[in-house]
Every structure is written in C-alpha cells, then in structure tokens.
Amino acid sequence: MTAAGNKTxxxxxxxxxxxxMTIRLxxxxxxxxxxxxxxxxxxxxxxxxxxxxxxNYAVEKGYFELGSALKTRTLTVNTVRSFAQTLRLMxxxxxxxxxxDFATKREAYYISKNWGDCRFDxxxxxxxxxxDIEALASLHGLSREQLRFYPESHGGSVxxxxxxxxxxxxxxxxxxxxxxxxxxxxxxxxxxxxxLGFKTDADFILAIETGGMFQRLNNHRFWKxxxxxxxxxGGVPTRATRRFIRRLSDETDLPVYxxxxxxxxxxxxxxxxxxxxxxxxxxxxxxxxxxxAQYLGITPQDIIDYRLEDATHPLTKxxxxxxxxxxxxxxxxxxHPRWIAAIxxxxxxxxxxxxxxLAKWGLNYVIDDYLPRKLKTTExxxx
Amino acid sequence: MxxxxxxxxxxxxxxxxxxxxxxxEFFLKNRHLxxxxxxxxxxxxxxxxxxxxxxxxxxxxxxxxxxxVEVIDYGDNIYRVVVEDNGPGIVEQQIARIFGKLLYGSRFxxxxxxxxxxxxxxxxxxxxxxxxxxxxxxxxxxxxGERLASxxxxxxxxxxxxxxxxxxxxxxxxxxxxxxxxxxxxxRFQKGPHSxxxxxxxxxxxxxxxxxxxxxxRGEAIRFRRCxxxxxxxxxxxxxxxxxxxxGRLIQMLNSTRSRSxxxxxxxxxxxxxxxTAQEIVSHAGPHLTERSLPRRIxxxxxxxxxxxIKRVPVSAPRTDCIVPIGEQRLYEGMRKEIDADxxxxxxxxxxxxxxxxxxxxxxxxxGAPGGANLQVDAGGRIRKTAHxxxxxxxxxxxxxxxxxxxxxxANRVPLLYEQExxxxxRAVLQTNWRSYGLQxxxxxxxxxxxxxxxxxxxxxxxxxxxxxxxxAAYPEIIRELKLGVQACARxxxxxxxxxxxxxxxxEKRSHIEKYLPxxxxxxxxxxxxxxxxxxxxxxRLDDVLQxxxxxx
Numbered sequence: 056m057t058a059a060g061n062k063t064x065x066x067x068x069x070x071x072x073x074x075x076m077t078i079r080l081x082x083x084x085x086x087x088x089x090x091x092x093x094x095x096x097x098x099x100x101x102x103x104x105x106x107x108x109x110x111n112y113a114v115e116k117g118y119f120e121l122g123s124a125l126k127t128r129t130l131t132v133n134t135v136r137s138f139a140q141t142l143r144l145m146x147x148x149x150x151x152x153x154x155x156d157f158a159t160k161r162e163a164y165y166i167s168k169n170w171g172d173c174r175f176d177x178x179x180x181x182x183x184x185x186x187d188i189e190a191l192a193s194l195h196g197l198s199r200e201q202l203r204f205y206p207e208s209h210g211g212s213v214x215x216x217x218x219x220x221x222x223x224x225x226x227x228x229x230x231x232x233x234x235x236x237x238x239x240x241x242x243x244x245x246x247x248x249x250x251l252g253f254k255t256d257a258d259f260i261l262a263i264e265t266g267g268m269f270q271r272l273n274n275h276r277f278w279k280x281x282x283x284x285x286x287x288x289g290g291v292p293t294r295a296t297r298r299f300i301r302r303l304s305d306e307t308d309l310p311v312y313x314x315x316x317x318x319x320x321x322x323x324x325x326x327x328x329x330x331x332x333x334x335x336x337x338x339x340x341x342x343x344x345x346x347x348a349q350y351l352g353i354t355p356q357d358i359i360d361y362r363l364e365d366a367t368h369p370l371t372k373x374x375x376x377x378x379x380x381x382x383x384x385x386x387x388x389x390x391h392p393r394w395i396a397a398i399x400x401x402x403x404x405x406x407x408x409x410x411x412x413l414a415k416w417g418l419n420y421v422i423d424d425y426l427p428r429k430l431k432t433t434e435x436x437x438x
Numbered sequence: 439m440x441x442x443x444x445x446x447x448x449x450x451x452x453x454x455x456x457x458x459x460x461x462x463e464f465f466l467k468n469r470h471l472x473x474x475x476x477x478x479x480x481x482x483x484x485x486x487x488x489x490x491x492x493x494x495x496x497x498x499x500x501x502x503x504x505x506x507v508e509v510i511d512y513g514d515n516i517y518r519v520v521v522e523d524n525g526p527g528i529v530e531q532q533i534a535r536i537f538g539k540l541l542y543g544s545r546f547x548x549x550x551x552x553x554x555x556x557x558x559x560x561x562x563x564x565x566x567x568x569x570x571x572x573x574x575x576x577x578x579x580x581x582x583g584e585r586l587a588s589x590x591x592x593x594x595x596x597x598x599x600x601x602x603x604x605x606x607x608x609x610x611x612x613x614x615x616x617x618x619x620x621x622x623x624x625x626r627f628q629k630g631p632h633s634x635x636x637x638x639x640x641x642x643x644x645x646x647x648x649x650x651x652x653x654x655x656r657g658e659a660i661r662f663r664r665c666x667x668x669x670x671x672x673x674x675x676x677x678x679x680x681x682x683x684x685x686g687r688l689i690q691m692l693n694s695t696r697s698r699s700x701x702x703x704x705x706x707x708x709x710x711x712x713x714x715t716a717q718e719i720v721s722h723a724g725p726h727l728t729e730r731s732l733p734r735r736i737x738x739x740x741x742x743x744x745x746x747x748i749k750r751v752p753v754s755a756p757r758t759d760c761i762v763p764i765g766e767q768r769l770y771e772g773m774r775k776e777i778d779a780d781x782x783x784x785x786x787x788x789x790x791x792x793x794x795x796x797x798x799x800x801x802x803x804x805x806g807a808p809g810g811a812n813l814q815v816d817a818g819g820r821i822r823k824t825a826h827x828x829x830x831x832x833x834x835x836x837x838x839x840x841x842x843x844x845x846x847x848x849a850n851r852v853p854l855l856y857e858q859e860x861x862x863x864x865r866a867v868l869q870t871n872w873r874s875y876g877l878q879x880x881x882x883x884x885x886x887x888x889x890x891x892x893x894x895x896x897x898x899x900x901x902x903x904x905x906x907x908x909x910x911a912a913y914p915e916i917i918r919e920l921k922l923g924v925q926a927c928a929r930x931x932x933x934x935x936x937x938x939x940x941x942x943x944x945x946e947k948r949s950h951i952e953k954y955l956p957x958x959x960x961x962x963x964x965x966x967x968x969x970x971x972x973x974x975x976x977x978x979r980l981d982d983v984l985q986x987x988x989x990x991x
Contacts, residue, residue, distance in 0.1 A: 085965035088958075092980045097987060130958070130984070132947040139954040142961030149965055173957040 070250045074152050077201050080192060081149045085142065099129040100141065103190040103338060110337040112386035118331040118344035119387075121190065128187075139173050140184050148188070151203035157247065159207050160185065190338035198342045200247040200298075210244025210295030211287040212269060215278035217303075220252030221245075234284070241273060241287070244299045251299075253306050257284045260304060262348070264288055264315035264325055268410045268421070277422050281430060284309070292329050297343040300329065304347050311345055312436065314426075317353035318370070318407035319377040322398065323385065326350055331387050350437035351429055355401040358408050361425065366415045367406035378402055391438050469569075472562040473856070473906035477515060478632065480566055481625030482855065483906075484519045485509070485634050487559030488619050489641065490852055492523035493648060494553045495617070498672055499526035502664070503648045509627060509634060511655035516571060517625045522618040527581035530588040530606075537564055537575050537619070538592040538601020551673040551761055551898050553852045563621055565594050570624035574604050579617040587611035627655050631844075632855050638662060639776055640846055640853035644764055644894060646772035665775045670762050676898060677709040679756035680719075680748045682794020688748070689741050692733045700736070700744075701729035710753050722747035758789030758796040761896050764851065766800075769894070773804050777890050779837055780806035781934050784892075785926040792915040797897035799916070801923035803931050804890040806938075807837060813941050820985060821945045837888035845884060847910075848894040854908055861909035863893040866920030875932035876939075889931075893920060944988065951984055 084100060091098035102125065103109070109122035130138045147166055151157055158166060164181040167174045175181040189199040199206075213219075217234040219242060231254070234242045245251075261283045263269045269287035272278070278285050284303070288296055304311050313329065315321040330348040332340030358364060370378070378398050381388045388394045401407070413421045429436075469475065473483035485507060496503035501524060508520040528536060537560055564575035580587035586608040593602045611618075630636070635658075638650050642662035647669055650662040678687070697703040700723075704716035711719070720729050724743040727736065736744065764772070769784045784802040791797070814824045837844075847854040847863045858864050872878075872885035879885040901911040910916065959977035962968060968976070 081965055085962050089962055089966060089976055092976050092983060095979070095983050095986075097983060098980070130980075132951055135951050135954045135958075139957035139961065142965070143957055146961045146964035170957060172953045 073197065073201055073249065076195065077152050077192070077197055078149055080195050080197065081145045084145065084191075088142065097130050098138075099127045100138070100191075101125045101127050102187050103194060105186060105190050105338060112331070112390070114386075114390050116346065118340045118346060119333065119337045120340060121193070121338045136173070137184060140167070140170075140175065140180075141187060143167070143170055143173060144181070144184055145188060148202040148204065157200075157203040157205045159205050159246075161207060163204055186338075193338040193341065198249070198298075198339060199294075200249055205246040206294045208293045208295070209246055210248070210293055210299055211289050212241035212243055212266075212273075213284065213286050213299075214241040214269075214273045215284035216255055216257045216282065217242075217284045218254040220254065222250055235278070239274060241269075241285075244286075244295050246295050248295060248299045248302055251302065253303055255284060255307050255309070256282075257307075257309060258282045260284045260286060260300060260309050260311045261351075262286045262288055262292070262300060262311055262313045262329065263410075264290065264313075264321060265410060268314070271418075272422065275419060275422050277426070280422070281426065288315075288325065288329070291325050294339070294343060297329060297332075297345065300348075301343060301345045304345060310433070311348040312351040312430075312433070313348055314351050314410065315353070316407065316409045317355060317358060317401070318409075319374045319381060319398070319401070322350075322394070323377055323381040323388070327381075327385070327387055349433070352425075353408055353410060353412070354437060355397050355404060357429075358404065358406070361413065361416075363408050363412045363415065364406070366412035367404075367408045370402070370405050370407055374407060375402065393437055397437060469562075469566060471905050472559070473908065474562065474566045477624055477626040478628045479856065480570075480623060481509070481517055481519065481627060482632060482634055482637060483559075484563040484566070484621060484623055484625070485521065486637055486852070487563050488519065488521035488621075489638070489650075490553040491560055492521060492525055492617065493641075493645065493851075495525035495528075496523055497669060498552075500669060500672070501525060502667060502669060503645070505648060505650045506653075507634070507638065507650060508653040509655045511627065512622070515624050515626060516622060517627060517655065518620060518622045519625075520618065520620045522613075522616065524613065524616045527584070527587075527615045528577075528579045528617055529581060530579070530590075533577055533579060533588065533590050534592055534601035534603050537561055537577055538594045538603075539599055550675040551850055551896055553850050560619065561594060563623070564592060565596065567621045567623045568593050568596075571622045573622040576620040577617065578609070578611060580611050580613060580615050582615035587613075635660060637853050637855055640848070640855075641851075643772040643776045643846070643892070644769070644848045644851040644853065646768055646775060662776070665771045666768060668768075670765070670768070673762045673898075674760045676757055676760045676796075677707060679709045679791075679794035679796075680711060680751075680753045681756070681791070683708075683745075683748065685742065685745045688745050689738070692736050692741060695733050697733055699729060700727060700731040700733055703733045704748075709756055715751060715753055719744070719747045719751045722750055755791055756794055756796050758791070758798070760898055761789050761796050761798045763798045763800050763896050764894060769800060769802050769892070773802050773890070773892065777804040777837075778808050779804035779888075779890065780808055781931065781938075783927045783930040783934070785923050785930075787919050787923045787926075790915055790919050792897075792901070792913040795897055795899045795901075797895060797900075797916065797919070799919040799923045800892075800894040800896070801920075801927045802890075802892035802894075803927045804837070804892070805931055805934070806888050813945050815941070821941065821948060823945075837890065839888045840886065842884040842886055843889035843891050846890060846892045848892070849900045849902070849907070849910060850896055851894070852907070854910075856906070857903070857908035860903060862912040862916055863895065863910055863920055865912055866917050867891055867893065867924055869917075870921060870924045870928060872928065875928040876935045877931075891924070893924070895920070948985070948988065952981070955981055955984075 088098040103121050104124040104126050109124040110119055111122055113120045128134050128138060160182055161178060163185060164175055164178040167181060185204055188202060192202055213234050214237065215234055219232045219234060221230045221232060223230050232242055263285060266287055266289055269285060272285055286300055300311060313326050315325050329345050332344040358367060378401065382395055382398055413425050474480040489505060489507065492505055493503050504524040506522040510518040512518060539561060567573055567575060574591040574593045576591055578587050578589045589609045590606045591604040593604065595602050635652065638652050639662065642648060642650060646665045647667065649664045652660045691707055695703050695707055697706055700720055701716050704711050704719055705713060717729065720727060726740050727744060763786045766784045766786050770782055773782050782804050787799040789796050789798045812824050814822050845858060845864060845867055847861060868882060877885040877887045895910055901913060903909045903911050955977050958980065959973045962976055963973040
C-alpha cells in the first residue's frame with residue numbers, strides 16, 4: 056500500500072448548484088404540463104421504467120443501471136390520481152429545497168394527509184410515487200436526497216484518521232469532525248452526505264459487517280495500526296452508508312476493503328449491494344454503488360487457511376438456495392469466475408463461518424494475525 | 439256375542455238415495471274451487487267478483503267506470519264489503535237471478551273477451567255470506583232514466599239453485615244510474631301481495647281509465663285516479679271456430695240450433711265457415727249426412743264423423759279483431775301511474791290462436807329506483823347529476839334490488855293474485871333466461887332485480903286451470919307468445935341497462951377525474967408561482983381537454 060499522503064476534498068459537491076438543478080427540473084416538468092394543457096392536449100410525464108426488465112448490469116461500470124425504457128404517464132382516468140400526487144409531491148420537494156428542509160419517507164406520506172382526496176392511503180403508495188420522481192431525477196444526475204426525501208435509517212459508524220467537514224445546520228458554519236478523536240465512541244454517518252467534505256491521510260477504507268467487530272477494531276485502535284478508516288455497515292448497508300463510502304472513496308481515491316461473514320448472505324446481499332447496488336433500486340445505483348470495493352474476507356479459503364473448520368455452521372437450505380441463485384442468475388457474480396469458484400468451494404464445504412469465528416484463536420487474533428496477514432496480499436482479495 | 443252384520447244395501451235402496459246434486463250444493467261443499475278457501479282469500483274474492491262485474495257492466499255500456507269499494511270491520515272476523523259503481527244498472531227482474539243463482543250470466547254462452555265468463559262469482563260470494571254470517575246479499579240498482587232505484591235482499595236456495603227474495607222495494611238513490619252490492623262475510627283483512635289494495639292497484643294499472651275509491655277497515659282511504667278518459671272499445675262477440683270445438687260442444691250445438699239444415703248450421707254457427715267450406719265439411723262427413731240433414735236429428739255416431747270432418751277440412755284462422763288488448767300506450771301510462779320506477783317498457787304481441795280461440799299477450803316491465811342513476815348528458819356533452827323528485831311511493835309495490843322481481847299477472851285485465859306457481863305466465867317468465875339480459879337470476883326463479891314484470895293475456899276464452907280463475911293453463915301456443923312478449927321487453931331493458939351502465943361508468947370516471955384535477959392545479963400553482971386566476975384557468979382548460987377526449991356513451 057503506498058503512502059497516500061493527506062488527501063482532502065473540501066465542502067462536498069456544490070450544494071447550491073445541485074439545489075438550483077433540482078428546482079429547475081421540477082419547474083420544467085410543471086411548465087411542460089401547463090403548456091400541454093394550454094395547447095389543449097392531455098399532459099404527460101415521462102418516467103424511467105423501474106421494473107427489472109429495464110435493469111442491466113453494466114460490466115464496465117460495475118453496477119446495475121437503469122435501461123433507457125421510459126413510460127409515459129398521460130393524464131387519464133386511470134392515472135389522474137397518481138399524476139396529481141406526483142405533481143404535489145414534486146411541489147413539496149421544491150418547497151423543501153427552498154426552505155433547506157427535508158422529509159423522511161414516512162413524513163412525506165404524512166404531508167399528503169393535508170391533500171384531501173389526493174392523499175396517500177398507505178406509505179407504499181407514496182414510496183412508489185417517490186421512487187418514480189427519484190428515477191426521473193436520476194436521469195438528470197440528482198438523487199433522492201437531493202429532492203430532500205431522506206431515508207428513515209441513519210448510516211453506520213466511522214472511526215479512524217478522517218476529518219469530516221460538515222456544515223452546522225443552525226449557523227451554516229463549517230465544522231471539522233475528527234473521527235480519530237471520539238474516544239471509545241464513533242462518528243455517525245448522517246442521512247444525507249452530499250454536502251460533506253473529507254480530509255484524511257489513511258491508506259484504505261475497511262467496511263465491516265458487524266457492530267461487534269467494528270467495536271473491537273475501534274477499541275483496540277486497529278485504524279491507527281493499519282492507517283485505515285473503519286466503517287460499520289451493520290448488515291446490509293443503508294443508503295446513507297453506501298453513499299458515504301462511495302463519496303469518501305471517490306473524493307479521497309482510497310480503496311475499499313470489505314470484511315464480512317463467510318456465507319451467501321454476506322456475499323450476495325451485503326457485499327454485492329455495497330459494490331454494485333441492487334436490482335430493485337437500479338435508478339439510484341449510479342450514486343450508491345462502490346465499484347472500488349474489494350472482498351477481504353472471510354473467504355471460503357480462509358476457513359481452511361486459518362483452520363476455522365471446527366468453528367463453522369452447516370449451510371441452511373436458504374443459504375444453499377441463495378448461493379445457487381447467485382451463481383446462476385446474478386450477472387455480477389456470473390461475470391467474475393473467481394467469485395463462482397469461491398461460492399462453489401463454499402457449497403462444496405457445506406459450511407459458513409462468521410467473522411467472530413476467528414475468536415477461536417483468541418479474542419484479538421483478528422487484529423494481531425488475521426487482518427495484517429490478509430492486508431499483505433490485497434491482490435488476492437475477491438473482486 | 440252377536441256377530442255384527444255389515445250394512446250392505448241393495449240397488450233399490452241405493453236408487454232411493456240417488457238424486458240431483460245442485461250446482462249450488464256442490465260448491466257449498468267445495469268452496470275452495472271458487473276462491474273462498476280461507477277467510478282472507480274469501481274477502482279478496484268477494485271484492486274482486488263485485489268489482490269485475492261492475493267494470494264489465496260499465497265498459498259494455500260505454501261508461502267511464504267510477505268505483506267505490508268499502509270494507510268495514512264488524513269485529514269477530516266479520517266484514518261488510520260494499521262495492522258501488524256508476525254502471526248502467528240492472529233491470530229489477532234480473533237482479534235476483536244474477537245474484538241468487540249460480541251459473542247465470544251473459545258471458546258463458548258466447549265467445550267474447552270480458553272479465554267475467556262463468557256467471558258464478560258474485561252469487562258464490564252471496565252464498566259464502568249466507569254460509570258464514572247468514573246474511574243475505576243487499577243490492578241497490580238504478581237503471582238510467584228510472585226515477586227510483588230497486589232495493590233487494592237476495593239469498594240462494596242451495597238445494598234448487600234458485601234465488602230467494604227477502605224484501606223488495608223502490609227507493610230514492612242519489613246516483614242517477616249504477617249498482618251497489620253489499621255483502622257481509624267472515625273474512626280477514628290483510629296487507630301485502632294478496633291484499634284488496636294490491637288487487638285494486640293492479641286493476642288500476644291494467645284499466646287506467648278506471649277511477650277507484652277505496653275505504654279500508656282501518657280508516658285508510660286510497661284513491662286510484664284514472665289517467666285517461668278513453669274507454670277501450672267493447673270487444674265484438676265471435677262464434678266458435680271449428681279448430682277449437684269439442685265433440686260434446688258440437689252435439690250440444692246441433693241440439694240447440696235453430697238452423698233447419700246441416701249446411702245452414704255450419705254456415706251460421708261457426709266462425710270462418712262459408713258456404714264452400716260448409717259443403718266440403720259435409721262431403722267429408724260420411725254417407726249418412728247430407729247438406730239437408732236436420733241438425734237435431736243427427737245421431738251420435740254421425741256427429742262423431744261430422745266432428746272428424748270439421749277437423750279435417752282446412753279453415754282459415756279465426757278472426758282476431760274480437761280481442762281488445764290494453765294497448766301499449768295505455769298499459770305504459772297505467773304502469774307509470776301506479777309503479778314508481780325509472781324505466782318502463784311495454785309490448786303488445788300480435789293476436790294468436792290456441793285451440794281455435796284467439797288471444798293476445800301483452801308484457802310490461804318497470805325497472806329501477808325512480809331516476810335510475812340520476813344522470814343526464816347536457817348539450818355540452820357533460821354528464822350531470824339530476825335531482826329526482828320522489829313520488830309518494832306505493833307501499834305495496836316498492837322495487838328492491840335484492841329481492842325477486844314482482845310478477846303481476848292479468849287475464850282480460852283482471853289481476854291474478856293467487857296460484858302464481860301453477861300459472862303458464864309464471865312458467866314463461868321463469869323459462870326466460872334473464873341473465874342474458876343483464877339481470878341476476880337464481881336457477882329456476884324470478885330474476886333478482888328492482889323489477890316489476892307485468893303479463894296480460896286477453897282472450898275470448900281464457901283457459902283458467904280452475905273456476906277460481908287464478909292461473910292460466912299452459913297451452914304451448916300461449917307459452918310461446920308469452921315468452922316472445924317477455925323477450926321483446928327484456929331486450930329493451932337490457933339495452934337500457936347497458937346504456938345506463940355505460941353512462942354510470944363514464945360518470946364515475948369523470949367524477950374521479952374532477953376529484954383530482956384541483957390538485958393538479960394546486961401543484962402547478964405551487965411550482966410555477968401562479969396566481970389563483972391562472973391556476974383556475976389551467977384547471978378549467980384541463981377539464982375541457984379531458985371532457986373533449988371522452989365520448990358520451
């Protein structure tokens with residue numbers, strides 16, 4: 056690993072420019088609608104098709120992306136309700152951008168309760184409309200956070216040699232948060248990360264599946280020993296965490312290593328989602344995937360190399376189904392022979408191993424032995 | 439112990455007991471045959487027979503009927519029924535026989551469309567009164583032009599089927615002409631489908647030129663107003679058609695004819711038989727009969743071959759101008775007047791023939807709550823909700839979507855309230871596949887819909903299944919005509935339902951649109967910072983655009 060020096064990126068993306076784009080986009084859709092009406096035509100909005108049929112795995116880009124198929128939502132009997140709701144939600148979004156405010160998905164659902172007949176009956180409805188607007192905005196390089204709709208769940212924890220440059224929401228003053236100086240605690244990734252800036256001299260980012268492992272590494276200051284930034288994912292990473300890691304790695308040009316359980320869920324759900332995103336929300340993957348992510352461990356080969364066989368559990372039926380499905384149907388795994396070999400190896404062994412299995416050799420074996428050994432051969436990490 | 443001898447009788451002993459059974463006595467023992475089997479039915483039958491007679495009399499005399507019906511409760515299940523009409527009145531000498539002798543009347547011996555056809559109903563009511571209360575029939579009648587009315591009290595000598603008079607006098611009466619019949623019977627006054635009120639209401643439907651005042655025993659006063667002053671023409675009489683004749687009737691006719699030769703007999707006593715046809719019949723009637731045979735002398739065997747000849751020789755179909763239907767216009771008006779519904783359709787079939795008897799079928803349907811979907815398409819192609827003033831609904835004929843349709847059956851304009859199951863009209867309605875006309879229909883039952891199905895059979899001789907005149911016999915020709923009539927109306931109803939359904943769906947779609955349009959306006963206003971006027975103009979414009987892109991069904 057080369058010494059990266061002190062890589063900085065100040066102030067994040069230009070928040071004002073993004074806000075102006077958002078307002079322009081919403082205004083343009085409303086104008087077009089009004090113009091159609093004045094011309095005596097039925098207004099329509101063109102939205103990307105969000106179904107899986109319109110999702111492709113872009114091998115060279117390394118993530119799932121939305122195809123070019125568009126659906127036209129023309130104002131008719133069947134669509135008038137969702138048409139009105141789409142416009143009203145856009146109006147709400149525009150207002151939030153202007154007021155520098157935000158709404159969670161749940162809050163957006165409740166905003167509509169003031170809309171009379173037009174209100175959403177269930178959150179699933181408002182979520183679907185929101186996804187439509189988000190997909191539309193994504194065509195213009197804008198994410199949902201830009202529309203001021205924030206996810207419900209916050210991001211994971213961060214520790215290590217990193218200063219996050221944030222803005223005080225009250226005063227607007229810039230704040231530097233030193234993630235190496237938070238004692239036994241850690242920095243918590245906010246719901247929206249677009250405006251953050253980063254300063255670091257770390258060599259890499261280590262994304263960790265479990266909170267327990269993160270705590271162990273943080274408490275024993277592993278980040279100091281390895282000069283890295285620790286990020287806790289807590290299972291499948293939330294949007295905020297994914298976007299944070301993506302922006303951090305983009306802005307600071309640092310590699311991302313993933314340290315997760317050795318089981319099909321760890322491969323196909325946690326790691327795959329972080330790296331290439333999910334088919335369900337293909338329209339946002341361009342912002343949320345982390346194409347630079349690499350799989351550190353625990354690999355099936357690690358079970359043998361570190362003699363963890365007696366610390367494993369047999370694969371469940373669900374595990375086996377998930378593993379087979381990944382080999383057969385997942386274009387990401389399918390395009391990486393090394394992954395296919397690894398998953399087949401795991402299926403052949405018929406067992407899975409958790410990160411904590413390393414404790415078999417002592418609680419700090421992972422710090423003293425496993426991670427340093429693995430980090431010596433980063434080229435052997437799975438893609 | 440003495441062995442008990444069975445009390446067998448000799449033929450002589452039996453002969454001593456054998457005697458005439460009077461018709462009156464027979465019906466005294468079989469009163470159900472005339473519709474007097476239960477107290478409630480007896481009350482209704484009494485009203486019905488009196489009203490039917492009154493209407494027949496008025497119509498035959500060309501008088502617009504004005505009928506008063508009163509039912510008075512005397513307690514202990516005793517009721518007095520009073521029916522008064524403005525008819526031509528009855529000549530005094532006839533009163534006793536009309537009211538005091540069974541099977542006496544003007545209708546039985548001829549073929550002509552009228553309500554009564556047997557001359558039995560009203561005297562049966564008198565007999566029933568005699569049996570249950572012991573009271574005589576009280577009749578007042580004044581013939582037009584006479585200074586005084588006749589008042590009589592009549593009973594029947596049931597053994598001899600002969601009227602007995604108890605007091606007869608001339609009295610002053612405030613009607614210039616008409617008849618009033620009072621009879622006191624054991625009965626029960628009830629509401630519902632077999633009520634006096636229902637019978638009168640249906641009478642008012644089928645004879646919309648009739649005006650009826652009804653005074654019920656619980657103080658209810660109901661007036662059925664006429665909606666037309668035009669009386670239907672009085673049907674012409676016809677002679678029997680050779681197709682419908684039975685051997686017994688033929689022998690009876692041969693015996694009672696005044697014609698002196700067989701040829702003349704055939705020519706004068708039958709409808710559609712001219713000289714040529716008569717000659718042809720005689721030539722086929724066997725070697726023992728000639729054109730000059732004396733009808734009264736024709737023996738049974740020869741009558742039989744004559745009968746065969748009559749059936750063999752082709753004769754043109756009977757005249758049908760002797761049938762007077764209610765008529766589509768009048769039936770429509772009658773239904774509109776008495777049934778609160780949204781859609782009415784009537785159909786009068788062309789006359790047809792069963793067993794040589796001409797008949798004609800009429801069908802009417804009244805569907806839906808008044809106002810229906812209450813939707814109207816205005817000149818601009820917009821659909822508007824309309825307010826519909828609800829008439830005072832007649833409690834007896836309310837239309838409910840969840841209940842089976844009401845079936846109203848009529849024979850020669852007389853409502854048939856009993857024996858619905860055994861009636862050819864019911865059969866024809868049930869055999870109609872209402873589902874194919876857009877209604878629900880449980881298997882083998884009436885359709886379930888807010889619907890009144892009215893069926894009328896007019897004929898010179900209505901083939902009732904019993905003397906109580908409650909149901910029509912199922913002749914295939916009649917069933918066929920009934921079905922065709924029902925189908926003709928049902929097709930129109932289906933068309934209406936489809937149209938209404940389309941309009942309703944379109945209205946629902948449009949109101950759906952209109953519900954959400956303001957929100958498009960609000961959103962545009964918020965995003966584009968429009969003024970209220972600009973917003974409202976955009977919404978109005980959008981409404982126009984949407985209305986124009988939709989077709990009015």
